[in-house]
Amino acid sequence: MAIPASSTTERTVTLSPSGQVALRQNVRRSAWRWPAIVSPQLIIGSALLALLIIAAIFAPILAISPPDEIEPVQRLLPPSPEHPFGTDQLGRDLFSRVIYGSRLALQMSVLSVALSAIPGIVLGLIAGYYRNWINIALTMVMDAWLSFPGLLLAIVLVARMGPSLGTTVIALGIVGVPAFYRLVRNSTMSARHALYIEAAYSMGFSEARILFRHVLPNLASPIIVLTTLRLGAMLLAGGGLSFIGLGAQPPDPEWGALLAAGRDSMGRAWWLATFPGLAIALSVLGFNLMGDGLRDALAPDQKSRRSHKPKVRRIERWLAVARGLRAGGKQSDQQAASSMNQG
């Protein structure tokens, strides 16, 4: 079961000895928060991603020839200094195609994650903040959504709309909405009772302003982590869809499609079925490492856990202690309820 996100306040309202110990631990934790930021994962991950982004931006410079240039004389050449990854059935340079493929890979993952993040975040904020029938209705819909294997849903959507890179993006985007919704809703529900929300409310700010200017920035770090991890997952899923022919279509140098094309002649040309896959694997590895590294860096007290603790400033924590003393045990019940919803 996840630790309730605002456990600080909960622990301090109980005046038992253990509660006080927990409080001291929290204060100590915040002291070694920052040095832990740079980890090997983060370095390797960002290096791999930098490679991907450089390849995408400078594709015309890096590529040896245009990705669609056909040279029938140079069919199925093994890797050589001239063609580092060899050439394909039509004499196209595989290295250039893989380089150009990075553009498609980035487009696909970034667009589909944006498609799932934006509605997911907005709906999650609304549901988590109001906690009334909107919350119940939205959560029911999202649970139904989630109760369906993601890739299957994507395949069905692609089947409906016809296979192309665009439909892949839309399908993957739709599939990913509940992931963001759940994260944002749960975090919002626990941030809902934080003092800064109360303060903003008492200053007469509109609810929209509170949600987007006060709640949302405090959820930034879990959202960033999830986004990074989703980017990798989408790249993998999109490659898979293209591979079975339901994503990007052959002339496009999408990595999954390249692998599918290389499959037919892999007995003669091992490179065709190797390098595009390596590109996918390294990119996904980059996103995963980056995501894990960011998670540890942004929430070192909850290593390798998916739930996150919104940042609570120290002064707020002490104010919460004072408030908790007055409120007695009432608040802890509420916290326990919200933590149950999280689990």
Add this chain to the structure above:
Amino acid sequence: MLLVVSFLTYALLEFAPSDAAFTLLAGEEASAEQIATLRHELGLDKPLAVRYLSFLSGAVLHGDLGQSIMSGRDVSELLGERFVNTLILTLMATVLSLSIGTLAGILAAARPGSFLEAGVMFFVIVGLALPTFWVALLMIMVFSLHLGWLPVVGAGTWTHMVLPTVSLALPTTAVVARLVRASVLDVKGADHVRTARSKGLDSRQTWQYHILRNSMIPVITLIGLHLGHLLSGTFIIETIFGWPGLGRLVVQAIFDRDLPVVVGAVILIAVIFQILNLAVDVAHARLDPRVGREAL
């Protein structure tokens, strides 16, 4: 649960009888008249709600999911025979990933900071990043084409199952290993384990009764949920290896625009997924008495 499935059924059926289905069937040069006749024959000219209701009553009362447009066979029959194959593959992959993943996770957690742990964690990171279809291709190249040990595609003997199972199991194994390690480490540090040790239980007993038992709870939850992912993973794996299962059937049906088959298969998978979710909840409640009291 039924509500959810029925809702999804409806949503799916809404798109099912798309015009492409019969224009493709009748051919490019078919006259408008022919198409209209065909539409009538297939019942596609009725309004959506009517179609949905008749479909639903057929499916619920008689287990009748309609006929395949391409082969003219009963969808339920077709699904039945393909599903067995997929089930075999999925179960094999589950067993494989559970046994290896659990073992690796426990070993890694038992010796924190060892090379073994580093190795397992490396495997986890890499296993999660590798695309299954790429691994499948590489294995085909190495084991089938170069070494000639295993057949490339098809089904029949056990040798046909090795490569699909391994490639399907790889990501799940990594997930299981990571979760088991985290879970065991979590439980190892818990108070009740310290108590067990301090009352004089030996290491084996502590592990068997106090650590492993408790750390398996999240694993059960995860496996139930992951079976659904395995099922969708079979789409890709079955296509690569020519395994005559549900996934390949659906992919083929999508290309043929054989929509009754697609709808039937999707509903079948959705129902299985729901049952799995329920089974997970029940197993969870059985293993963890606290959950039982709160939730049931």
